[in-house]
Amino acid sequence: MLPDNEIRFDASGQAWLDQLVQRHQSRASQLLQILREIQEHFGHIPHRIVTELAQKLSIPRARIESVASFYSFLHLKPHGEYRVLFSDNITDRMLGSLPLMELMCQQLWLQPGKVSEDGLVSIGTTSCTGMCDQGPALLINGRSVTKLNHQRVQEIVQLIRNRTPLADWPADFFRVEDNIRRSGLLLDSALAPGELLRAALSSGALNVVESIKASGLRGRGGAGYFTGLKWEACRNAQGVEHYVVCNADEGEPGTFKDRVLLTRQPDLVFEGMTLCALAVGAKKGFLYLRGEYRYLLEPLQAVLQRRRNDKLLGTSILGQAGFDFDIEIHLGAGAYICGEESALIESLEGKRGVPRNRPPFPVTHGYLQQPTAVDNVETFCQAVLALHMGAEKYRAIGTAKSTGSKLISVSGDCQRPGIYEYPFGVSVREILRDCGAVNTLAVQVSGPSGVCVAESEFDRRLGFEDLPTAGAFMIFDDSRDLFEVARNFVHFFAHESCGFCTPCRVGTSILKQTMDKIAAGHGTRYDLSEVENLDRVLQTTSHCGLGRTACNPVLHTLKHFRPSYENKLKSLMFSPAFDLDGSLARARQMTGRNDAGAHLKEIE
């Protein structure tokens, strides 16, 4: 790799950059997208380019650096020709990711997090990449590699050593399976592209809103707000422009159903967005795709182009004068917080993904402070189905307050991990039976920010009445230590805290230190009560939901699996977080002392 001061930046580089900036209309709101392309081109974002870009976009360098340093897939310094990031979700760990990472580090003579001296390769970890049903997984220069094992890792090491371009790697490495195990009205839908749009156009925009309201459809991203009410509020909000945003930043560890929908039913997603545009009066839509799903970009763009050719996007859609709408795909760059709708909008505007104060909500003040309808990938698909079936038929599926079906991403200890579609109201026990889970100790429903369900609660049902879920369903059998599961989740939150508010930035780190202290055998009862204190602070003072839910994994597992914490504790009131006598070892070595005063005992 070329060191930063030697990057090739001659006339042709200048032309490349000019063209890139022009393609994004020199708009600072495209900054994240521009930086992502620069990163893909150079492998990092060179100092020199930042300077050039600041001039071209008329923004300060500091703004560019603040954005680049926020997203974990962007680097301001060279990070190796091959950047390997092992997915570090608990499900990857359960499938043996850590020994595989060690093996790769060993074979490439490398320490995690460091770039090799020849600038060839760096190895590190990243939050869940959404391949939980086919892990362990890793990202190499942003591309997902699945089903890692000893042999595959050794082959990768060889390819890296030989500097083989990614394009020449075996296609098998990058194969992502859909693993659909149980389908329903959504996954089986065979609606022709545009079929529903045509019907909706003839019945009118207002009718679309009323039908969605009548269907009882609720958002599938987890929060479960009524989609019809959201669209109506957006439609009625005053603004220069209205926008539609599809949230495909599927970052919750253990969730991968949007990935499958975008692979299998992209037309449903785009049709749903176009319907929404008709309903709220939008001319422009965005699909915010998480960076981990970079490989879906070209196929999705091809679908968009086909829809444009078929007059399902663009100006005068299906010949209806005045109905203009198009969709742009924005890529994320490794920030879980951007799944929060207001952080996502900030990110769409090319800024750091820091959640906004709410209210005002995006329906009135969203993208560029204009009325914006933000919905989950699955919600848009369900909206199409709800319209197609009619409110009455749709309501007949699921439960009274949770209508329709839900995709569940099943991973962890079971025979058949993958995607399961159920009507809302399905019990945890039924899913466990269908996926072939035995000796199950607990299920983490809806990811780390969700609920840990123990055996005594397996008859609880998924739905907004009882167990709301965005779709993650991670299964742990009796060979697992739920303390380690919670510790993994706590590390995740500490890493993904956006750093904006102190309670979350500091609190999640203290929480992580406390869990590590317990894991190292230094924990005391006092530390457990500290976790409860921290939870109070985080829940009452955090800026957004990340901080408010960060203690949940610990509190839930403490409730159900307290002994797995207690048996790691020292039976003391308090113990230091480190080995007191060990911390004098260096001084003993330097002074050659070994007298009684050169040792420390713990307090009696």
Next chain:
Amino acid sequence: MSKKLRVATTSLAGCFGCHMSILDIDERLFPLLELIEFDRSPLTDIKHCGPCDIGLVEGGVCNAENVHVLHEFRKNCKILIAIGACAINGGLPAQRNHLDLGSCLTEVYLTEPGLMHGHIPNDPELPLPLDKVHPLHEVVKIDYFIPGCPPSADAIWKFLTDLIAGKTPELGHGLIKYD
């Protein structure tokens, strides 16, 4: 109040600035002394702590002696308070934490220019330095924290009088300073 509360104070890896701030409560020391009496403290020169109600500790933990003193305070004080930035976060002394202790000692005692026949002091009377400087709460349980560098005399006064009156101490606006 019938019985005076016993209060001990000490400075570990600190600069005595927090103690100066305690003295800064000025003439209010007189009413304070109606309510408390000092045990081990730089003010009394008592060398070891007996059973106390309140212990005030300034500075972080940087060597073996600090650990002994802190243990003595924890064993004897019902309520132990970390006072000031160093006690709470390690503060200025903790700036050495990103350096290896061995290379610090080597540079100071062996390779410093102009140093002849240097050696690293190894007299058993001297406390050995810990490899890292720690805030108090990483070594013993701490009950209360008074932030500031140093906390103002008013903050200390408010905190102590609240505590003596049996109220949960609250430092309102203007009394909490982090610098």
